[in-house]
Amino acid sequence: TVVFKINDKLCEAEKGTTIIEACRKYGVPVPTLCYHPMLPPVGKCRLCLVDINNSGKLSPACTTPVAQDMEIQTNTPRVINTVKTNLELLLSSHPQECTGCESSGRCELQKLAYIYDIKGKFGGKMNENREAVDRSSPSVLRDMEKCVMCGRCVRACSVLQGMNILGFAGRGDTSVPETAFGLPIGTTTCINCGQCSFYCPVGAITENSCVREVHNILKNKDGRIVVFQTAPATRVAISEEFGMEPGTISTGKLAAALRELGADAVFDTNFTADLTILEEGSELLDRVANKGVLPMFTSCCPAWINMVEKLYPELIPNLSSARSPQGMMGSLIKRYWAQKMGVDPKKIVSVSVMPCTAKKDEITRPQLTLDDGTPETDFVLTTRELGKLIKLNNIPFASLKEIPHDDPLGESTGAADIFANTGGVMEAALRTAYEIGTGSPLPTMHFTPVRGFDSMKEAHIDFNGIDFKVAVVHGAANIHKYIEKMKKGEVSHHFVEFMVCKGGCIGGGGEPKSISADYLLKRMNGIYKIDDTKEMKKSHVNPSIQRLYKFFLEKPLSHKSHKLLHTHYKD
Ligand code: HC1
Ligand code: SF4
Numbered sequence: 001t002v003v004f005k006i007n008d009k010l011c012e013a014e015k016g017t018t019i020i021e022a023c024r025k026y027g028v029p030v031p032t033l034c035y036h037p038m039l040p041p042v043g044k045c046r047l048c049l050v051d052i053n054n055s056g057k058l059s060p061a062c063t064t065p066v067a068q069d070m071e072i073q074t075n076t077p078r079v080i081n082t083v084k085t086n087l088e089l090l091l092s093s094h095p096q097e098c099t100g101c102e103s104s105g106r107c108e109l110q111k112l113a114y115i116y117d118i119k120g121k122f123g124g125k126m127n128e129n130r131e132a133v134d135r136s137s138p139s140v141l142r143d144m145e146k147c148v149m150c151g152r153c154v155r156a157c158s159v160l161q162g163m164n165i166l167g168f169a170g171r172g173d174t175s176v177p178e179t180a181f182g183l184p185i186g187t188t189t190c191i192n193c194g195q196c197s198f199y200c201p202v203g204a205i206t207e208n209s210c211v212r213e214v215h216n217i218l219k220n221k222d223g224r225i226v227v228f229q230t231a232p233a234t235r236v237a238i239s240e241e242f243g244m245e246p247g248t249i250s251t252g253k254l255a256a257a258l259r260e261l262g263a264d265a266v267f268d269t270n271f272t273a274d275l276t277i278l279e280e281g282s283e284l285l286d287r288v289a290n291k292g293v294l295p296m297f298t299s300c301c302p303a304w305i306n307m308v309e310k311l312y313p314e315l316i317p318n319l320s321s322a323r324s325p326q327g328m329m330g331s332l333i334k335r336y337w338a339q340k341m342g343v344d345p346k347k348i349v350s351v352s353v354m355p356c357t358a359k360k361d362e363i364t365r366p367q368l369t370l371d372d373g374t375p376e377t378d379f380v381l382t383t384r385e386l387g388k389l390i391k392l393n394n395i396p397f398a399s400l401k402e403i404p405h406d407d408p409l410g411e412s413t414g415a416a417d418i419f420a421n422t423g424g425v426m427e428a429a430l431r432t433a434y435e436i437g438t439g440s441p442l443p444t445m446h447f448t449p450v451r452g453f454d455s456m457k458e459a460h461i462d463f464n465g466i467d468f469k470v471a472v473v474h475g476a477a478n479i480h481k482y483i484e485k486m487k488k489g490e491v492s493h494h495f496v497e498f499m500v501c502k503g504g505c506i507g508g509g510g511e512p513k514s515i516s517a518d519y520l521l522k523r524m525n526g527i528y529k530i531d532d533t534k535e536m537k538k539s540h541v542n543p544s545i546q547r548l549y550k551f552f553l554e555k556p557l558s559h560k561s562h563k564l565l566h567t568h569y570k571d
Contacts, residue, residue: 004070019061019072020048024517028074031083031112033090033201034150035062037517038502040159045150046086047112050074058082084116092123095145102141103203106384106513109148110202136186138364139357139509140197140205147176147204153196160502162477165190191306193476193500194357194382194509207357207510211385215392217349218262226349227337228258229329230405231269233355233420233505234383236526240512241387242397246519247526252402254353257386259403260395267333268405269352270412272325273419273428275548276300277539279565280322281433282556284495288437288466293317295486295493298425299567300324302362303500307476309570312483321566325419326352326359327368330376331564332409336552340408345370351379353386355420355508358500367567382510411544414531421527422474422504423450423457426497430461430470431538438464445537451528453503453520456482458493466494474499474507 003012006028013022018041023030034045043063050061051073058079066072073079091113098104134142149168154177157166165188169178177196179188197205218226239248258266284296299305299320308315323331329352334345352359362368363377370376381389390397404410415431418424427447434442442461449459450470455478460469471493473482479498485491501507506523536542553561 002066002068002070004066004068004072006072007074008071013066015065017066019050019059019064019066022066023061023072023074030061030074031087031115032062033108033112033148034152036152036199036515038160039152039155039199042151042155045148047083049079049082051076051079080116084118087112087116087118090148091118094123094148101146101203102206102209103200107203108201108515134184134186135208136184137190137192137208138186138361139192139208140185140190140194141208142185142205144176144178144204146202148202149176150201151177152199152201153177153205156195156199160475160477161191161193161195161500162480163189163191163193166196189310191303191310191476191500192358192361193303195501196509197357198509198511198513207382207385208360209385209388210360210379210381211388211392214351214379214381215389221262223347224349225264225343225347226262226351227265227267227333228263229267229269229272229326229333229350229352229409230254230258231326231352231354231356231359231420231505232273232417232424232527233508233511233523234353234386235417235530236420236523237355237383237506237511238387238397240514240519241384241390244398245522246512246514246516247522247524247529249526249530250397251530252404253397253400255405256400256403257390257395257397258353260400261389261393265337265406267329267337267409268412268416269325269329269354270416270419271405271409271542271544272328272332273300273416274412274539274542274545275328275565276322276325276419276425277415277428277432278545278549278556279328279561280320281429281436281539283320283322284429284433285437286557288463288468288494295496296320298429298497300419300425301358301499301501301505302326302356303358303476304479304498305569306358306361307479307500313570315483316569319569321568323368323565323567324359324362325416326354326362326377326380327567328565329409330363330368334370334376335564336548337409346374349379350377351381352377353381353383355383355505355511356380356501357382357509359510365567383508384510384512387512408544408547411542413536413539413542414534415537415539416542417527417530417534420505421451421524422453422499422502423447423472423497424504424527425499426450426470426472426495428539429495429497432540434461434463435538436540441538450497453524468495469493470495470497472497474504475502476500
């Protein structure tokens with residue numbers, strides 16, 4: 001450790017710690033736009049300036065490490081004035097539409113402008129004069145006139161995701177993150193993960209929002225029946241939109257908030273996560289028994305499906321044909337529930353609440369439509385968008401009384417909850433497939449080798465005499481590496497779970513924005529806590545799932561199951 005001073009206060013930190021990390025550890029605010037604890041620092045925005053050893057020379061806190069006996073000042077008049085000037089410079093060309101911006105209220109530039117008391121410095125165009133924004137993607141919307149050139153999107157897309165869709169184009173002041181040849185993003189090999197929108201500190205890249213449309217439908221239903229489903233990861237993250245700690249378990253408040261908003265029914269994607277396990281687990285057992293294509297790959301992450309279809313189409317036969325839980329729920333709502341309730345599926349507006357921007361793309365797949373071509377799921381709201389919708393309607397989220405999700409598509413086991421974490425789908429699948437395949441329960445319910453944040457996790461288990469090997473990979477950059485190794489024969493497994501976002505769905509591109517270093521861990525712990533407190537932990541014991549098979553689907557992989565719960569991919 002090294003000992004140093006921040007604003008005359010004695011502090012200590014591990015050698016190699018950057019000044020900004022040390023300041024955050026001691027609760028000393030340092031302004032920044034380009035720094036994020038999950039991304040490599042680049043020292044680009046020139047806002048995190050500090051004075052070192054009263055030198056009068058200012059250094060960026062995000063790229064300068066602390067040193068023994070260093071004296072750091074974060075708020076000398078020179079520091080403050082320079083930060084102010086740099087902020088004014090950024091605002092001098094910024095569009096003048098903060099009031100209506102999708103990021104209003106969560107914009108890091110807006111916050112800093114307020115803190116540094118910068119008024120009337122906006123020089124950018126007004127709304128009506130603005131050049132076209134890039135609306136070509138169902139998942140993300142790009143409005144580069146709002147860009148502050150921090151490069152967080154570029155680092156997210158290249159370093160975390162290995163996708164390199166966005167890179168700096170142009171020079172100096174005009175250099176902004178662009179796609180290759182400036183093509184509309186929807187025409188590139190972008191996989192819709194939305195990590196760029198999660199890391200954008202302003203409103204330059206946001207999810208392609210449908211908050212207003214859903215809001216308007218709820219306000220004027222006009223005979224329509226509005227039905228929601230809520231993804232596993234949303235229940236431990238939505239609370240952050242209301243100032244609560246990451247990982248706060250809000251399952252019942254989530255359902256209550258949607259009812260307050262006017263939902264006619266609130267179903268749980270967790271129910272179809274359990275159903276996915278039955279279908280995908282049975283498919284796995286079938287592939288093992290009948291020498292089908294192995295390794296089998298999970299198919300619930302829509303950005304991963306995009307990655308396979310766009311970059312690795314030769315691996316399509318490895319994908320499980322099971323739809324994602326969102327896809328299964330969309331199908332059950334308009335085909336099964338509509339029939340059961342005697343309502344016209346055309347009158348149903350089906351909205352899903354997801355931690356993910358790629359889910360917005362998933363619902364546009366022609367495979368996920370009714371026979372007449374209408375989409376099974378009509379809208380996807382990200383967790384962030386739902387936070388906004390709840391605020392728009394002045395619903396006091398924190399004090400809502402918890403209510404359960406609705407039958408018959410609302411009950412779930414702990415196996416479904418853990419879908420939200422990297423390794424969770426694998427663990428849930430093993431809890432069921434092992435028991436069905438061997439006749440005895442998995443030796444340990446907590447299958448720890450596939451838990452945690454290691455980029456690749458492996459485990460093996462004796463399965464009726466087969467040394468059954470599984471792997472879990474999360475973060476698209478790690479997935480590219482895994483596939484390279486697989487092709488070279490350096491890794492070999494029977495079953496692999498892939499999630500494009502770091503941490504799995506809890507780290508989805510549509511989750512509440514956080515600039516802390518431990519939000520993923522807290523969300524992960526929240527999810528495991530739900531599993532720990534649920535009595536039912538295995539998908540196949542879910543009584544609602546058993547009833548659905550008994551009275552409607554017959555059995556996993558039945559003809560009906562295939563039609564409603566499975567899909568195919570582009571080849
Ligand atoms: Fe996920 Fe899934 S777990 S993909 O990570 O299989 O988005 O939460 O809803 O569909 O259930 C996301 C989360 C989600 C699906 C499930
Ligand atoms: Fe890159 Fe994902 Fe953003 Fe597409 S959505 S540009 S792949 S970070």
